Amino acid sequence: MIEVLEPRVVLSASVPADIDQFIQDSSNPDGWYAALDVLVPAVAQYAIDQDAAIDGYNSLINSIAQQYADDLSALSTLRQTSLQGANDAFWDAVNSAEQSLTTTYNSAMTAYSNITNPANQVYETLVQSLLDDFNNDMGMVNSSGGGSGVTEEELWETMLTAEVAGWNAFVGVREGAWSTFTSTMDPAVASWTTTVDTAYVDREVAFAAIRSSTDTQLSLLNAWLATDLALADTELQSDLSLVEANWTSAMSSATAAWLAASGTPTTAAASGWNFPMTTGPILSFWDDMRGLGQLSFDALESLNWGTWRLIASQFLAEKPVAGMLLDHALQDNPPTLTFPAGHFVNKAIADSSEFACVVGEILEDHIADGPGTYKKRVPIHYSNGDLEAGIKNATIDYTLVLNAGHTYTLNATLIDIYDFSISWNYYQGNLNGAGLTAAANLAWASQHLSMIEKYKWTAPMTPITGEW
Numbered sequence: 001m002i003e004v005l006e007p008r009v010v011l012s013a014s015v016p017a018d019i020d021q022f023i024q025d026s027s028n029p030d031g032w033y034a035a036l037d038v039l040v041p042a043v044a045q046y047a048i049d050q051d052a053a054i055d056g057y058n059s060l061i062n063s064i065a066q067q068y069a070d071d072l073s074a075l076s077t078l079r080q081t082s083l084q085g086a087n088d089a090f091w092d093a094v095n096s097a098e099q100s101l102t103t104t105y106n107s108a109m110t111a112y113s114n115i116t117n118p119a120n121q122v123y124e125t126l127v128q129s130l131l132d133d134f135n136n137d138m139g140m141v142n143s144s145g146g147g148s149g150v151t152e153e154e155l156w157e158t159m160l161t162a163e164v165a166g167w168n169a170f171v172g173v174r175e176g177a178w179s180t181f182t183s184t185m186d187p188a189v190a191s192w193t194t195t196v197d198t199a200y201v202d203r204e205v206a207f208a209a210i211r212s213s214t215d216t217q218l219s220l221l222n223a224w225l226a227t228d229l230a231l232a233d234t235e236l237q238s239d240l241s242l243v244e245a246n247w248t249s250a251m252s253s254a255t256a257a258w259l260a261a262s263g264t265p266t267t268a269a270a271s272g273w274n275f276p277m278t279t280g281p282i283l284s285f286w287d288d289m290r291g292l293g294q295l296s297f298d299a300l301e302s303l304n305w306g307t308w309r310l311i312a313s314q315f316l317a318e319k320p321v322a323g324m325l326l327d328h329a330l331q332d333n334p335p336t337l338t339f340p341a342g343h344f345v346n347k348a349i350a351d352s353s354e355f356a357c358v359v360g361e362i363l364e365d366h367i368a369d370g371p372g373t374y375k376k377r378v379p380i381h382y383s384n385g386d387l388e389a390g391i392k393n394a395t396i397d398y399t400l401v402l403n404a405g406h407t408y409t410l411n412a413t414l415i416d417i418y419d420f421s422i423s424w425n426y427y428q429g430n431l432n433g434a435g436l437t438a439a440a441n442l443a444w445a446s447q448h449l450s451m452i453e454k455y456k457w458t459a460p461m462t463p464i465t466g467e468w
Contacts, residue, residue: 028258028261030261031257031258031259031261032258033261034254034257034258034260034261035254035255035257035258035261036254037257038250038253038254038257039250039251039254042246042247042250042251042253042254045246045250046243046246046247046250049239049242049243049246050240050243052239053236053239053240053242053243054236056235056236056239057232057235057236057239060232060235061229061232064225064228064229064232068221068224068225071221072218072221075214075217075218075221078214079210079211079214082206082210082214083207083210086202086203086206086207086210087203089199089202089203089206090199090200090202090203093195093196093198093199094195094196094199096195097191097192097195097196097199098192100188100191100192101188101189101191101192104184104185104188105185105188107184108180108181108184108185108188109181111177111180111181111184112177112178112180112181115173115174115176115177115180116173116174116177119169119170119173119174119177120170120174122166122169122170123166123167123169123170126162126163126166127163127166130159130162130163130166131159133159134155134156134158134159137150137155138152138155141155319385319386319389319390320344320348320386321344321345321348321386321387321389321390321391322386322387322389322390323390324345324390325337325390325391325418325457326390328418328455328457329418329453329454329455330453331453332453333453334453334455335455336455336456336457336458337455337456337457337458338457338458338459338460339457339458339459339460340460341460341461341462342462343459345459346414346459346460346461346462348386348387349387349414349459349461350461350462352382352387354380354381354382354383354387355380355396355461358378358380358396358412359410359412359464361378362376362378362398362400362410362412363400363408363410363468366400366402367402367468369402370402371402371403371404372401372402373399373400373401373402374399374400374401374402375397375398375399375400376397376398377395377396377397377398378395378396378398379393379394379395379396380394380395380396380414381393381394390418391414391416392416392419393416393417394414394415394416395414395415395416396412396413396414396415397412397413397415398410398411398412398413399411399412402468406467406468407465407466407467407468408465408466408467408468409463409464409465410463410464410465411460411461411463412460412461412464413458413459413460413461414458414459414461415456415457415458416456416457416458417454417455417456418454418455418456418457419454
């Protein structure tokens with residue numbers, strides 16, 4: 001009797017009083033205690049093993065997230081540095097060409113001035129000399145009353161002829177100097193043009209190569225992320241399957257213990273009676289014990305919420321719609337969410353080009369049918385920005401009333417199930433958007449552990465009126 005009572009005393013302290021009383025009042029208390037002697041430590045081990053699997057998964061996910069963030073930052077820095085380097089090389093070439101052109105210009109202009117300035121001075125001296133001679137000769141003509149034999153007309157002709165000759169000589173010198181100037185500048189300008197054009201083409205080619213290379217690396221990085229997240233998920237499922245297998249084995253051992261401790265084990269086994277599935281209080285006890293494991297899991301889950309919020313917030317800081325939808329998803333069992341008409345989420349949807357396109361398609365589909373009331377559900381997809389980050393495969397439920405007076409009223413409501421799916425294409429080629437892709441992929445992984453929970457949400461639009 002000591003061997004029978006000893007586990008009964010130990011186990012009675014581990015089970016609720018009502019369950020213990022149920023066992024003592026049952027027809028096979030020894031069987032129940034023998035079974036619970038297996039089940040109680042098995043449940044504790046179940047919680048430990050499940051926590052270990054979840055903890056290992058979270059550690060792996062955080063490691064993947066950190067590695068992705070580091071690689072993405074390095075790739076972004078490489079892209080920016082390379083683009084800046086190509087741009088700097090272009091401007092270095094331009095500045096060098098401009099300095100060379102300026103030097104040539106200054107030298108040619110100095111040579112031009114060294115020739116034309118003295119020639120101009122000779123011309124001005126000649127003109128002054130001609131004027132002095134003209135004035136003296138005119139004075140002599142006037143004082144002699146014309147007795148000198150030279151007329152005023154002849155004096156004017158002599159002066160003007162000499163001045164024209166002097167001017168033509170100056171112009172000839174200036175044109176020769178200008179010809180020398182242009183012959184010096186033409187090849188310099190041509191060289192400047194060739195250098196700048198070549199540098200520009202080289203820069204654009206370098207830009208294209210840098211973008212192509214980093215886009216390819218980004219695609220490979222995102223593919224790696226998807227693969228590693230999938231492998232982590234597979235590993236988690238494998239670990240949890242092993243936990244369940246161990247529990248199933250414990251249940252079998254508990255059944256065997258119950259049968260072995262029963263008065264007629266052969267008869268009981270032949271009856272096919274399975275004790276945990278046919279006795280309400282014991283099954284309730286089992287559910288309670290499994291709940292302890294869930295509480296431990298929830299504690300780990302709460303820790304990871306903080307990690308997830310920190311990672312995701314970096315990419316949703318300027319996306320109020322996506323941020324609000326995410327906050328709601330981080331609640332336990334989030335209820336259906338309805339944004340009232342006029343809310344900023346509804347306004348963002350109503351102001352989007354995608355919604356305007358859907359409205360246009362709705363009118364086009366029904367105008368040919370004439371006046372009446374039309375109800376239908378159509379899809380709406382967002383491909384970029386704040387709404388794309390929060391809305392995936394949503395639908396629009398609408399009621400369209402076409403009046404006989406060619407006016408219409410459209411009542412529409414967006415309906416969506418907030419969730420995430422693995423992807424790496426919708427921001428491919430854009431390093432800024434790639435961060436949001438990473439956040440979405442991490443959310444997809446977190447969703448497997450119910451850290452981010454799915455929920456339904458709706459956004460009724462303000463009625464739209466117009467003429468058709």
